[in-house]
Amino acid sequence: MADAGMLRFHVPEPEVRPGGTPDFSNVPIPKAGSVPRPEIDVDPRTIRDHAFSIIRVLNRTGEAVGPWAGLLSSDELLTGLRHMMTLRTFDARMQMAQRQGKTSFYMQHLGEEAVACAFRKALAPGDMNFPTYRQAGLLIADGYPMVTMMNQIYSNEADPLKGRQLPVMYSSKEHGFFSISGNLATQYIQAVGWAMASAISNDSRIAAAWIGDGSTAESDFHSALVFASTYKAPVVLNVVNNQWAISTFQGIARGGSGTFAARGLGFGIPSLRVDGNDYLAVHAVAKWAAERARSNLGPTLVEYVTYRAGAHSSSDDPSAYRPKTESDAWPLGDPIVRLKNHLIALGVWSDERHAQAEAEILDTVIAAQKEAEGHGTLHAGGKPSTRDMFEGLYAEMPPHLRRQRQQAGV
Amino acid sequence: MPRRTMIEAIRDAMDVSMGRDEKVVVFGEDVGFFGGVFRCTQGLQAKYGKSRCFDAPINESGIVGSAIGMAAYGLKPCVEIQFADYMYPAYDQLTQEAARLRYRSNGDFTCPIVVRMPTGGGIFGGQTHSQSPEALFTHVSGLKTVVPSNPHDAKGLLIAAIEDPDPVIFLEPKRLYNGPFDGHHDRPVTPWSKHELGEVADGHYTVPLGKAAIRRAGSALTVLAYGTMVYVAQAAVEETGIDAEIIDLRTLLPLDLDTIVASVKKTGRCVIVHEATLTSGFGAELSALVQENCFYHLEAPVARVAGWDTPYPHAQEWDYFPGPARVGRALLETMGA
Numbered sequence: 001m002a003d004a005g006m007l008r009f010h011v012p013e014p015e016v017r018p019g020g021t022p023d024f025s026n027v028p029i030p031k032a033g034s035v036p037r038p039e040i041d042v043d044p045r046t047i048r049d050h051a052f053s054i055i056r057v058l059n060r061t062g063e064a065v066g067p068w069a070g071l072l073s074s075d076e077l078l079t080g081l082r083h084m085m086t087l088r089t090f091d092a093r094m095q096m097a098q099r100q101g102k103t104s105f106y107m108q109h110l111g112e113e114a115v116a117c118a119f120r121k122a123l124a125p126g127d128m129n130f131p132t133y134r135q136a137g138l139l140i141a142d143g144y145p146m147v148t149m150m151n152q153i154y155s156n157e158a159d160p161l162k163g164r165q166l167p168v169m170y171s172s173k174e175h176g177f178f179s180i181s182g183n184l185a186t187q188y189i190q191a192v193g194w195a196m197a198s199a200i201s202n203d204s205r206i207a208a209a210w211i212g213d214g215s216t217a218e219s220d221f222h223s224a225l226v227f228a229s230t231y232k233a234p235v236v237l238n239v240v241n242n243q244w245a246i247s248t249f250q251g252i253a254r255g256g257s258g259t260f261a262a263r264g265l266g267f268g269i270p271s272l273r274v275d276g277n278d279y280l281a282v283h284a285v286a287k288w289a290a291e292r293a294r295s296n297l298g299p300t301l302v303e304y305v306t307y308r309a310g311a312h313s314s315s316d317d318p319s320a321y322r323p324k325t326e327s328d329a330w331p332l333g334d335p336i337v338r339l340k341n342h343l344i345a346l347g348v349w350s351d352e353r354h355a356q357a358e359a360e361i362l363d364t365v366i367a368a369q370k371e372a373e374g375h376g377t378l379h380a381g382g383k384p385s386t387r388d389m390f391e392g393l394y395a396e397m398p399p400h401l402r403r404q405r406q407q408a409g410v
Numbered sequence: 411m412p413r414r415t416m417i418e419a420i421r422d423a424m425d426v427s428m429g430r431d432e433k434v435v436v437f438g439e440d441v442g443f444f445g446g447v448f449r450c451t452q453g454l455q456a457k458y459g460k461s462r463c464f465d466a467p468i469n470e471s472g473i474v475g476s477a478i479g480m481a482a483y484g485l486k487p488c489v490e491i492q493f494a495d496y497m498y499p500a501y502d503q504l505t506q507e508a509a510r511l512r513y514r515s516n517g518d519f520t521c522p523i524v525v526r527m528p529t530g531g532g533i534f535g536g537q538t539h540s541q542s543p544e545a546l547f548t549h550v551s552g553l554k555t556v557v558p559s560n561p562h563d564a565k566g567l568l569i570a571a572i573e574d575p576d577p578v579i580f581l582e583p584k585r586l587y588n589g590p591f592d593g594h595h596d597r598p599v600t601p602w603s604k605h606e607l608g609e610v611a612d613g614h615y616t617v618p619l620g621k622a623a624i625r626r627a628g629s630a631l632t633v634l635a636y637g638t639m640v641y642v643a644q645a646a647v648e649e650t651g652i653d654a655e656i657i658d659l660r661t662l663l664p665l666d667l668d669t670i671v672a673s674v675k676k677t678g679r680c681v682i683v684h685e686a687t688l689t690s691g692f693g694a695e696l697s698a699l700v701q702e703n704c705f706y707h708l709e710a711p712v713a714r715v716a717g718w719d720t721p722y723p724h725a726q727e728w729d730y731f732p733g734p735a736r737v738g739r740a741l742l743e744t745m746g747a
Binding site: 128130160161162164165169171172173178179181183186188189190191192193194195196197198199200201207219220223224226227230392393394395398399400 | 466469471472475479480484499503507510511513516518519620664665
């Protein structure tokens with residue numbers, strides 16, 4: 001029956017708030033290995049279900065199963081595990097450094113390490129990521145020096161960005177990592193533009209766009225989908241759904257569409273959901289999407305279903321808006337534990353070796369931190385000069401800025 | 411030397427640039443097959459192919475955002491926003507992305523884009539086809555803002571803008587596309603074919619960004635103007651008989667302060683004219699600079715003639731437009747007449 005009574009305003013609410021018992025029974029989790037792997041030239045209309053399911057490879061007992069398994073050797077998986085462990089240790093140390101006042105701000109990846117670490121391994125040299133602030137795994141997995149990342153976080157004298165950017169807003173063209181803006185969603189359409197340029201230039205390189213669940217509500221997300229669809233741009237459109245946009249649950253951005261992946265369907269873009277805490281699944285789907293892009297088949301939208309186990313940033317306190325135990329209840333588990341268990345099941349890893357690796361990684365990160373702190377921290381030691389503030393805005397400094405620099409006495 | 415309209419000169423600038431450098435690409439709404447609603451890109455798709463000149467969806471933030479990505483890749487996009495009034499959805503991409511990419515990445519990525527847009531009124535375009543938003547760009551660190559006033563400059567400045575390593579906003583006074591309109595809307599406009607600045611050389615040349623031009627030398631008063639207002643000022647000067655020096659700024663940022671200061675120190679009087687709204691307009695910046703640099707040479711207050719602080723109306727277009735009568739009154743008042 002149609003309800004023709006007084007109009008009522010609808011505001012979606014998460015299932016549970018602080019004090020309640022976490023409940024993810026509304027998140028259906030398909031069995032590992034149950035979602036088919038289509039050919040890369042599939043007609044997007046025939047795989048609409050992929051936008052509502054979740055592609056998973058690792059099952060509960062740590063086995064890799066189904067059509068998306070079998071792409072990575074155990075050595076590659078061991079490397080992947082080390083990358084994720086390094087990122088987690090790096091985060092813990094930098095989070096602590098922020099608390100110690102060595103920098104103003106930090107953003108960690110806790111629980112989401114698999115997404116960027118595994119994705120990076122699906123790209124080829126020269127490909128370009130347009131990341132958000134929560135994809136430092138792209139740098140770690142590409143061998144970017146941790147000391148340089150820390151120099152940027154500390155805004156010290158060795159900061160490659162000369163102290164101009166908020167911590168974690170890295171930039172490295174050499175490592176396929178576009179300068180992070182700090183604004184949300186702006187980079188999504190830029191990634192599509194980069195991909196269009198690669199196609200215009202008859203190049204072979206592809207782009208990867210990154211966005212969080214909350215920012216898909218921005219108009220730039222929709223701009224990107226229009227342009228990517230129209231020009232069949234060689235780009236992988238990544239949506240990291242970590243359930244929370246600061247304090248706002250994903251339902252506020254998602255509305256009634258069911259999933260974020262489903263946003264791609266109206267544009268005729270093949271759209272897939274993947275278990276973001278499953279290193280093998282993330283890599284396999286990323287590889288599929290990258291192959292499509294490189295084969296002139298156009299864009300793919302990939303939603304990584306994961307959970308932001310930590311705070312949004314060092315300025316955030318999640319206990320004010322969600323149950324403290326919610327991350328433990330997250331049904332897709334922890335990406336590091338899951339890959340570790342898989343490697344143990346394969347017989348190439350053990351709890352002892354894992355503990356030993358943790359200790360080695362901690363030593364490496366601490367050594368990098370010491371080296372970086374030798375170049376200064378935000379409020380102590382070497383720092384970028386006042387002159388650096390005026391330089392690098394234009395290729396050639398215009399007269400009015402030269403006058404202002406003189407006024408500033410530098 | 412061949413004579414060209416401003417539209418033909420702008421088209422020629424893109425043609426020459428695309429011919430010299432395959433990294434130059436041109437796109438925007440209606441820009442490809444049709445050649446743009448003002449026909450500035452007519453024939454470019456046929457000549458250079460669909461990869462170099464193409465139609466874009468009606469999405470200004472998408473046009474500018476994708477151009478930024480292309481520039482980061484290594485291309486040199488020259489994009490069209492159909493009317494300056496339509497640029498607001500792209501303002502975030504222009505001000506926080508294009509303008510700061512070089513700075514925030516310390517030169518790791520740069521953004522050599524040109525964003526062309528027809529500006530100003532005088533065509534009965536109403537409030538959404540008549541605006542002059544130049545001050546919204548000059549206020550932003552990292553952008554350059556250019557406003558040509560004639561075909562010769564338009565071509566040379568546009569080629570210079572395309573070759574510039576940083577983002578340039580290129581505002582084309584649409585009322586000047588076909589002739590040097592002087593604000594006398596009830597009289598026929600002289601076509602560019604009969605104007606000396608309609609002479610546009612073939613091939614490659616540039617007019618450097620950041621250099622003003624003195625359109626009329628004079629000793630009694632300095633007029634600072636750009637775009638359409640250069641001709642309105644000329645008409646006002648002729649009609650009042652005041653021996654004014656008229657400076658066409660051509661580039662608002664970087665600004666040619668030396669030329670301005672030298673002139674005002676000589677004349678001791680300054681009238682600033684622009685079509686954009688008065689409050690916080692670019693004239694406020696010019697007025698402050700003249701006061702800071704020429705205070706002891708001034709014999710009268712610096713005057714501003716600008717669009718009224720209302721939206722650009724439709725029926726009242728010529729009440730709104732700062733025409734020769736209003737400019738003439740300001741000239742006479744500044745002379746103490």
